[in-house]
Structure formats: structure tokens, C-alpha cells
Amino acid sequence: MRRILYTIGFSLVLGSSFSCKASSKEDPLVALLSSPPVVSSVTPQIGSPAQNNLNAIYPATEVIIKGENFGVDPVVRFNDVVAAITANLGTELHTRVPDGAYSGFITVSKSGGSCLPNSKQGANCSGTEYFIDCYAITNKQYGSEIEIKQGQSLSVEFGAIETKAFHTDTLLGARNLIIGCQSVVTVRVFSRSCQATDYVLQNDPIIPFPAGVATQFYITANSATCSLVL
Known part of the structure; x- marks a missing residue:
């Protein structure tokens, strides 16, 4: 009887030992490091x-x-532009929109991982x-943006030295914005990464807009009716 009990006990201990060795192969730290963010x-x-x-000077958005x-x-990227991480709190990353960023994807990749260009897909990437x-960022200081679409024309009334904000739709091809106005105008055009180009005190300017993006711009005029053709 004692031999039977000893055999059973030995078997239980031996089985438990094998079980511990098997589970040790699945190291939770290794699994965490190898899994994507x-x-x-x-x-x-x-x-x-x-x-x-x-x-005006505006800081980058946090x-x-x-x-x-x-x-x-x-590594945090805005499309292909790497952004500095100001704090890593484990479940939170703090950063700022970097110079050159444009609409698309924000991604996080772990050390040794990578994200495909202009994509949220990749190895160890999310x-x-x-x-x-x-x-x-200006708190819309000039009111709501007015949209002008490709092939469209608008007639816009301006008060005494008034600025209005506009944006195009996403242009299928490069276009010229043609402005006809009863006064000289100043136009500020933003690139897709918010770099401004100013056309100061122009008479009926013709301004090129790039393909594939929606362009934002301001027009300042003085007590005038202006026509916009895109």
C-alpha cells in the first residue's frame, strides 16, 4: 500500500515539474516585447x-x-515625419505636431519595428x-471657412478692411484661383504643412494651387465685392 501511495505522489510531483517547465517557455516579458503596440x-x-x-505666431499642437x-x-511619426516624444508614461505618449507634418496618419512603432510610408500598417506598428x-489653431478668428470647389465661382462681399477664411476641396489636378475684386487684395495661402505664402496688395491676382490636397487661404479686401473662380 505504501508503495502505491509513493508511486502516486512521485507521479504528481514529476507531472507538476514538467508543467512548470512547459509554461516557462511562454515568458510574458518576451511576449510583451514581441507584440505590436x-x-x-x-x-x-x-x-x-x-x-x-x-x-501671428502659433505653437505646435500638443x-x-x-x-x-x-x-x-x-517612435511617433506623422506620416513619414518623426515627432519628438516629450513624455512616455507607459500607456500615454506626449508629443507635438512636427514641422512638415500633413494630413494622413499618426503612428507608433516599437524599437526594431517600422511603419509603411504614409500608412498605419507595418511591423510592430499601430x-x-x-x-x-x-x-x-487661430480659434477661427475670421469666422467659418468658406469652401470653394474645383470648377466653382463665388461672389463674396467684404466690409471695411475685412479678412475672410476659405478652403478648397481636394483638387484632382493643379488649378489657378482667379480673384477679381473692386479693391486691391492681400491673400495668404497655406501649404499642406501650414507654411504661409503672402500675396500683398495685389490687383486681381491669379494664384496656383497644388493637386491632391485641400488648400486653406485668407483674403483681405476693403469694402469690395470679389469674385473667386477655381
């Missing part, structure tokens, strides 16, 4: 790089990325859409 939210999801224009498994040395808005 997860981006659950980005706040805000609309922002701007730093703007230093002729009459962005908080929440998620998990970011690792100890993650991300979501992000939108660059050059006007929102």
Missing part, C-alpha cells in the same frame, strides 16, 4: 505644426496618444488618421 485614442485628432507668419504596449523606446488644419 496598440493606439486606442489620439487627442486632439486635428492640429497644426508651429506657425510663424508675418502677423498631442496625447493613449494605448498600450508602447515599449521603452517607441496608428490612426490625423488631420492638419492651419486655421483651427
